[in-house]
Each structure stands twice: as C-alpha cells, then as structure tokens.
Amino acid sequence: MITPDSIPNVTDERLCWLVLRDELRKRSSKLGMFGWISVFTSRGAAGAEIGADERRERLSEKMTYYSIAVDASAQTLSPDERRHLRTTAQVPEWFRPDVQRRYEEIRKRR
Template structure:
C-alpha cells in the first residue's frame, strides 16, 4: 500500500513522523510528579487547587520539553542524506538513527 505524504518541508515531515514518541517522552512524569499524584489530598478544596496547580506545572514543563525536542528535530533533519530524504518523502518515516540523534541533541542542549 502506498502512503500519501503531504508536500511539506523535510523538517516538518520529520516532526510529524516522531511527534507521538516525542509527546510521550515530554509528558513523562518525574519522581516529583508521581509523589504529587500519589499524596495529594482528594477531599479538600485546597487539595483540588493544589492538584490543578500541579497539573498546570506539568503542562508547562511538557511544553518546554516539546520546544527542546522540536528544535532538535529541525537540527537533525538538516543532517539527513539525499537517500534518507527520499525515503522520508516516500514513506513518511525517519531513519532508525534519527530519534537517537534527537535525544543526544536534547541532552546536549540540557547540559548547557
């Protein structure tokens, strides 16, 4: 079955190919997130406000992580070879090493 790939820039096609995986990684809770979820008071009004504040904080954190991933995807997309770009255009899939390189770029940027 032939897949129809929209006529978009390669950077955008790369983002569309990896966005579900990146979204899962960006929304992953850390230790503090799990502790907040496990030990928040469920009955009091103040507890509900704190839970809403924690949810807002998680969304802001995820949004910031998504920005870092989007930047890294654009950088790595520029390094694709002509054959990898042709494969991307034909199938809508990135090469196997693509996500690992994106992760490396995100970690490198995080260190700075």
C-alpha cells in the same frame, strides 16, 4: 500518524517532526520523580490544579526542546535519506538516537 499515502507537502524538517511527534509526546509526558511528588503532595482541587499546570508547562518545555533537536537532526539528512523519508514517511535508524542526544544537550544548556 503520517503514512506513505498521506505525506503532506511540507519541509523535510517538518515532516520529520510530524513522523515523530506522537512518540515524543508520549516520552515527554511520563512523570519523573518531581511529577510524582507533585501528584502526591497536592492538596485538594487548588493543589491538583497547580500540579497539573506545572506538568503541562514541563511537557511544553520538553516538546520545544524535542522540536529543536528534530530540526537540527533533520538538517543533516542526506539526499537519499530525504527521498526515503518522502516516500516512506520513516526516518533513518540513526535519527531517533541522534534526536535524543541533541535533546539531552539542549536540556543541559538550559
């Protein structure tokens, strides 16, 4: 977790990602209907391993989409919002919904 006392010397886009990464990982790792189906239908160790591999692959794909969305949203930050980000390690109120909107758009295109 990034705090105002531990803000690394990285780009604003990267800082936005570091601020949101853990939250987005939790959101991405929630099992959807397909995830629960794969958990219940896997038989034995081999089936469980295949199901786990599929879940990891989906998590990685979701996090990639989120990283693209965060980067795109961060590029629209105003100079004042960038200063606020740099001093508080917090993104503006509009940022999370904008990232989610962009994430959904990316998923629809893929």
